[in-house]
Amino acid sequence: MHNRKAIASGTSAALLLLLVGASLAGAAPTANESAKYTGLSYKGKPALIPGTIQAEEYDIAPEAANGITFNYNNPATKGPLRTSGDSIGLARFGDGHVTIEGQPEASDQVYLGWTHEGEWLKYTVHVDDSGLYSIGGHFSAANKDSALSFTFSPTLTTGPITIPTTAGYQPKVEVYHVWETRDALTEINLPKGDYVLTVKIEKGSGLNLDNFTFTKVTEPEA
Numbered sequence: 087m088h089n090r091k092a093i094a095s096g097t098s099a100a101l102l103l104l105l106v107g108a109s110l111a112g113a114a115p116t117a118n119e120s121a122k123y124t125g126l127s128y129k130g131k132p133a134l135i136p137g138t139i140q141a142e143e144y145d146i147a148p149e150a151a152n153g154i155t156f157n158y159n160n161p162a163t164k165g166p167l168r169t170s171g172d173s174i175g176l177a178r179f180g181d182g183h184v185t186i187e188g189q190p191e192a193s194d195q196v197y198l199g200w201t202h203e204g205e206w207l208k209y210t211v212h213v214d215d216s217g218l219y220s221i222g223g224h225f226s227a228a229n230k231d232s233a234l235s236f237t238f239s240p241t242l243t244t245g246p247i248t249i250p251t252t253a254g255y256q257p258k259v260e261v262y263h264v265w266e267t268r269d270a271l272t273e274i275n276l277p278k279g280d281y282v283l284t285v286k287i288e289k290g291s292g293l294n295l296d297n298f299t300f301t302k303v304t305e306p307e308a
């Protein structure tokens with residue numbers, strides 16, 4: 087009897103483990119399902135690399151929800167600068183925006199501002215040609231040591247890239263409105279394919295973002 091009881095008890099434990107196991111196995115696909123990316127390309131098709139990606143053309147967020155295609159401290163608004171009803175801090179350059187040489191910037195450009203450290207944006211992209219790419223962009227950096235990262239997959243990332251400050255270049259101009267164009271902040275090898283690119287503000291606040299450029303680096307002549 088003693089042995090039978092032990093076996094019975096062992097069987098119950100095994101059954102319990104099986105049930106727990108089955109329940110966990112059943113839960114796994116649901117967890118994966120909820121983690122699936124639900125953002126949609128802003129223009130209905132992936133942004134092409136090589137090329138220029140406008141910062142304000144991040145992927146469309148279902149129900150304008152934070153944390154899917156953007157992570158932004160202020161809620162999405164129905165601003166006029168995006169047709170999809172999920173504008174975050176977007177603005178036109180307008181008057182008074184200049185280059186670091188003091189030349190007027192085109193006033194109809196749109197940028198993302200009022201940013202904070204840790205915020206990010208996602209863009210569905212297609213890398214059309216495998217190769218080494220130079221990353222640049224059009225930025226206004228009010229502070230020293232601001233940093234951005236560009237991540238195509240967990241292992242395919244630039245890591246934090248320091249954005250040179252534009253503050254002080256034009257003493258009489260609002261520090262957030264002095265812009266620089268950089269075409270070689272860093273280089274990264276990109277295999278041809280489809281990605282969801284994450285651009286993240288790794289360090290610093292008050293970084294204004296107009297666009298990001300991806301230029302294929304030509305081989306140096308032998």
Ligand SMILES: [Ca+2]
Binds near residue numbers: 140141197295297
């Ligand atoms: Ca722009």
